[in-house]
Amino acid sequence: xxxxxxxxxTLLKALRRDLxxxxxSTGPLAAxxxxxxxxxxxxxxxxxxxxxxxxxxxxxxxxxAHALRVPVVPRGAGTGLSGGANAGVGTVVLDLSRMNxxxxxxxxxxxxxxxxxxxxxxxxRAAGEFGLRYAPDxxxxxxxxxxxxxxxxxxxLRCAKYGVTRDAVLGLDAVLADGTPVRTGRRTVKGVTGxxxxxxxxxxxxxLAVITAATVRLRPLPEATATVAAYFDTFAEGAExxxxxxxxxxxxxxxxxxDGPVLGAVDEAQGTDLRSRGGxxxxxxxxxxxxxxxxxLAVRLLRDRAASVETTSEPVEAERLxxxxxxxxxxxxxxxxxxxxxxxxxxxxxxxxxxEITVIAGRHDVRIFTFAHAADGNLHPILVLDPASQxxxxxxxxxxxxxxxxxxxxxxxxxxxxxxxxxxxxxxxxELGPEQHALQQRIKAAFDPHHILNPGKAL
Amino acid sequence: xxxxxxxxxTLLKALRRDLxxxxxSTGPLAAxxxxxxxxxxxxxxxxxxxxxxxxxxxxxxxxxAHALRVPVVPRGAGTGLSGGANAGVGTVVLDLSRMNxxxxxxxxxxxxxxxxxxxxxxxxRAAGEFGLRYAPDxxxxxxxxxxxxxxxxxxxLRCAKYGVTRDAVLGLDAVLADGTPVRTGRRTVKGVTGxxxxxxxxxxxxxLAVITAATVRLRPLPEATATVAAYFDTFAEGAExxxxxxxxxxxxxxxxxxDGPVLGAVDEAQGTDLRSRGGxxxxxxxxxxxxxxxxxLAVRLLRDRAASVETTSEPVEAERLxxxxxxxxxxxxxxxxxxxxxxxxxxxxxxxxxxEITVIAGRHDVRIFTFAHAADGNLHPILVLDPASQxxxxxxxxxxxxxxxxxxxxxxxxxxxxxxxxxxxxxxxxELGPEQHALQQRIKAAFDPHHILNPGKAL
Numbered sequence: 001x002x003x004x005x006x007x008x009x010t011l012l013k014a015l016r017r018d019l020x021x022x023x024x025s026t027g028p029l030a031a032x033x034x035x036x037x038x039x040x041x042x043x044x045x046x047x048x049x050x051x052x053x054x055x056x057x058x059x060x061x062x063x064x065a066h067a068l069r070v071p072v073v074p075r076g077a078g079t080g081l082s083g084g085a086n087a088g089v090g091t092v093v094l095d096l097s098r099m100n101x102x103x104x105x106x107x108x109x110x111x112x113x114x115x116x117x118x119x120x121x122x123x124x125r126a127a128g129e130f131g132l133r134y135a136p137d138x139x140x141x142x143x144x145x146x147x148x149x150x151x152x153x154x155x156x157l158r159c160a161k162y163g164v165t166r167d168a169v170l171g172l173d174a175v176l177a178d179g180t181p182v183r184t185g186r187r188t189v190k191g192v193t194g195x196x197x198x199x200x201x202x203x204x205x206x207x208l209a210v211i212t213a214a215t216v217r218l219r220p221l222p223e224a225t226a227t228v229a230a231y232f233d234t235f236a237e238g239a240e241x242x243x244x245x246x247x248x249x250x251x252x253x254x255x256x257x258x259d260g261p262v263l264g265a266v267d268e269a270q271g272t273d274l275r276s277r278g279g280x281x282x283x284x285x286x287x288x289x290x291x292x293x294x295x296x297l298a299v300r301l302l303r304d305r306a307a308s309v310e311t312t313s314e315p316v317e318a319e320r321l322x323x324x325x326x327x328x329x330x331x332x333x334x335x336x337x338x339x340x341x342x343x344x345x346x347x348x349x350x351x352x353x354x355x356e357i358t359v360i361a362g363r364h365d366v367r368i369f370t371f372a373h374a375a376d377g378n379l380h381p382i383l384v385l386d387p388a389s390q391x392x393x394x395x396x397x398x399x400x401x402x403x404x405x406x407x408x409x410x411x412x413x414x415x416x417x418x419x420x421x422x423x424x425x426x427x428x429x430x431e432l433g434p435e436q437h438a439l440q441q442r443i444k445a446a447f448d449p450h451h452i453l454n455p456g457k458a459l
Numbered sequence: 460x461x462x463x464x465x466x467x468x469t470l471l472k473a474l475r476r477d478l479x480x481x482x483x484s485t486g487p488l489a490a491x492x493x494x495x496x497x498x499x500x501x502x503x504x505x506x507x508x509x510x511x512x513x514x515x516x517x518x519x520x521x522x523x524a525h526a527l528r529v530p531v532v533p534r535g536a537g538t539g540l541s542g543g544a545n546a547g548v549g550t551v552v553l554d555l556s557r558m559n560x561x562x563x564x565x566x567x568x569x570x571x572x573x574x575x576x577x578x579x580x581x582x583x584r585a586a587g588e589f590g591l592r593y594a595p596d597x598x599x600x601x602x603x604x605x606x607x608x609x610x611x612x613x614x615x616l617r618c619a620k621y622g623v624t625r626d627a628v629l630g631l632d633a634v635l636a637d638g639t640p641v642r643t644g645r646r647t648v649k650g651v652t653g654x655x656x657x658x659x660x661x662x663x664x665x666x667l668a669v670i671t672a673a674t675v676r677l678r679p680l681p682e683a684t685a686t687v688a689a690y691f692d693t694f695a696e697g698a699e700x701x702x703x704x705x706x707x708x709x710x711x712x713x714x715x716x717x718d719g720p721v722l723g724a725v726d727e728a729q730g731t732d733l734r735s736r737g738g739x740x741x742x743x744x745x746x747x748x749x750x751x752x753x754x755x756l757a758v759r760l761l762r763d764r765a766a767s768v769e770t771t772s773e774p775v776e777a778e779r780l781x782x783x784x785x786x787x788x789x790x791x792x793x794x795x796x797x798x799x800x801x802x803x804x805x806x807x808x809x810x811x812x813x814x815e816i817t818v819i820a821g822r823h824d825v826r827i828f829t830f831a832h833a834a835d836g837n838l839h840p841i842l843v844l845d846p847a848s849q850x851x852x853x854x855x856x857x858x859x860x861x862x863x864x865x866x867x868x869x870x871x872x873x874x875x876x877x878x879x880x881x882x883x884x885x886x887x888x889x890e891l892g893p894e895q896h897a898l899q900q901r902i903k904a905a906f907d908p909h910h911i912l913n914p915g916k917a918l
Contacts, residue, residue, distance in 0.1 A: 188875070
């Protein structure tokens with residue numbers, strides 16, 4: 001007599017048979033893998049977590065899940081902010097954080113080949129030993145993975161000059177939904193054979209394939225860096241000053257703009273005295289052999305507009321100036337539960353966008369703090385919510401919706417670098433339009449006809 | 460009594476009805492639109508050429524062609540080198556060269572919106588009036604179109620520092636095979652909503668959709684430029700010197716390496732005396748505020764390896780130094796019919812690749828001249844054939860095949876920037892592998908289920 005097993009049991013049995021015992025977590029052990037850092041929660045707990053140690057484990061997991069039509073949620077470090085790695089009841093989490101080896105680092109070709117679970121900052125550090133760096137630097141670089149960064153096409157502070165994650169990825173080893181391995185791209189900096197699936201997979205939030213290795217481009221470390229900090233009376237004045245720097249054809253490697261409420265929150269948390277110096281702080285970094293000359297030009301241009309300007313080429317002093325940006329999010333997290341938004345607008349619309357965010361905050365009576373990657377037009381309005389409420393209140397959803405609508409009206413996008421995940425799906429069609437939305441769904445089906453890869457995310 | 464029309468006649472009748480008379484060429488008037496500059500020829504002449512003046516003409520043409528399953532070949536200026544715009548019997552050429560308006564050029568946002576038929580150099584010139592430039596600069600920039608450059612993801616001389624066409628394209632208006640318009644991407648420099656269809660369409664050689672407008676990124680013109688010319692005894696020594704510059708973390712905006720036979724051909728055509736100075740010439744350009752300092756460093760590094768080095772920051776003198784590169788192809792075209800190849804290898808493999816090309820030339824008794832975008836590892840071996848032969852001789856095909864095989868063995872690609880077109884299709888699967896090849900065909904079907912868009916190309 002054979003026991004008739006349900007789908008879940010059949011899958012677990014197959015995974016137990018074909019994977020090492022240490023590669024599988026079930027029951028309460030799966031709980032820590034159910035959510036990312038978005039603050040949103042799926043219904044229930046995942047069926048199991050597979051801690052893949054190599055590409056074979058990934059293939060085995062997908063092969064079985066595909067045969068049984070069980071949803072699979074790929075996961076790096078779980079630091080995403082849009083719910084892209086949230087895993088609810090009936091799903092298998094494919095945890096790639098143990099695939100964390102740097103397989104190759106070639107200083108002559110200035111490339112590295114890494115497993116997806118390598119921590120981004122560790123790759124950067126390893127490249128640094130050869131005078132190189134991995135340019136993409138999301139604020140989460142110390143805790144997020146290269147694979148997760150690729151899945152969201154993560155941005156960061158250096159994007160203005162060095163581009164986003166997509167610009168650093170040359171090729172991918174990936175496994176399709178049915179377990180088929182493919183290798184996209186190449187080890188060369190140029191190449192146009194076939195469609196650019198490397199770029200297509202970058203930013204696809206685990207819905208098209210699971211990345212098992214990435215070939216990435218490294219870049220020379222800059223010879224020098226110079227830092228400028230300028231205070232303004234209002235955020236709008238800071239944004240206009242940034243527009244003037246852009247018009248003067250300056251290309252800073254970093255341009256962070258913090259609003260007055262953020263400065264106040266940092267003061268409150270850290271005992272500093274930033275808010276009294278102005279209603280906005282613009283932090284610039286210039287790098288390369290002409291860093292000092294560029295910083296000097298920036299100071300000259302900012303002097304008439306700013307309440308105060310200071311500059312330094314000295315690393316410790318630079319760190320002091322930058323600490324306000326670094327401490328912004330932790331300081332806000334002390335005030336309540338944060339919902340981190342992520343719109344981008346054409347660079348000239350930065351000041352307008354912040355004015356609209358202020359109006360929206362008032363309309364819905366929600367506290368919103370904003371900082372921006374100013375040279376990119378990428379804003380992070382941070383909604384600070386009552387820590388007691390488990391769910392996101394309606395007023396916050398409405399405020400977020402109004403922010404997205406404003407971004408689209410200004411010619412922008414509802415996510416600059418964090419991804420759509422689950423949180424922004426309801427606005428997705430507004431940005432894509434029905435024809436492109438349908439086309440994207442056909443592309444999804446070409447990769448994953450049974451929709452087992454991260455269903456309910458991104459698209 | 461109604462006349463029973465064949466498919467061709469039905470289509471022509473519909474196009475005559477729905478398009479202005481001036482938008483349609485048939486018969487011998489279609490002949491100039493049958494080939495690109497690859498030197499390959501399709502069988503017969505196209506059925507008709509539609510000279511689209513706007514996106515509606517594109518939609519109308521595709522709608523009718525799709526309904527009748529007639530192949531459509533999109534065409535910019537026809538300057539492609541891989542047969543991608545070749546149009547044989549029974550096809551409709553969709554000529555986009557009359558859609559040549561710059562619709563918007565916004566110096567504050569540093570973007571332009573252009574129709575696909577805008578000549579690349581004209582966009583660059585228009586941007587120049589605002590102290591900006593359009594960075595992608597294929598050697599054909601003076602005669603090729605932005606749309607054609609996007610279709611092939613064209614490279615150029617500045618790629619080493621500024622990236623390829625894909626890196627400059629932010630969004631596209633495109634029409635799908637059945638006439639449905641879609642708008643991909645955005646006007647912002649960052650954005651991750653949905654799959655990156657902008658990148659997917661870039662380099663898809665007209666097989667996925669027809670581009671009717673492009674939003675592109677502009678960049679500041681560099682403050683200064685410095686040029687270095689260094690002669691070496693052999694190409695391999697020049698390639699090794701380039702590797703040393705890369706290892707020293709120099710990022711020239713241009714690094715062109717010409718072999719001895721190319722120098723000899725330039726001498727013969729122009730009456731110069733380059734070949735006597737060495738067996739290879741490396742031309743570097745550094746740009747930005749530290750251009751002179753970078754050029755000085757390059758000279759210092761090259762001095763021990765080179766037979767001679769010279770440098771200048773003076774534009775006329777720089778032009779004189781660069782003229783050898785500029786005159787290379789015209790000089791080779793005097794010697795016979797040229798077949799321009801386009802492999803890329805990891806940067807460290809440049810010298811090895813050229814050694815292999817020399818062996819291959821000897822093996823098949825084919826004359827091959829090589830120049831390279833040295834900082835990218837992108838080589839252009841130019842096969843010079845008997846001008847009398849109409850077809851490409853077998854020995855040339857075999858030599859080309861051996862070159863591609865060598866490129867793949869060295870970790871490279873069979874096309875760095877020109878595209879697959881028709882000429883390289885027979886080697887495509889070798890690079891992609893069967894699984895990725897099948898996946899790419901499924902993506903093609905998601906865009907164009909009846910395969911009417913540029914069939915027989917790219918994939």
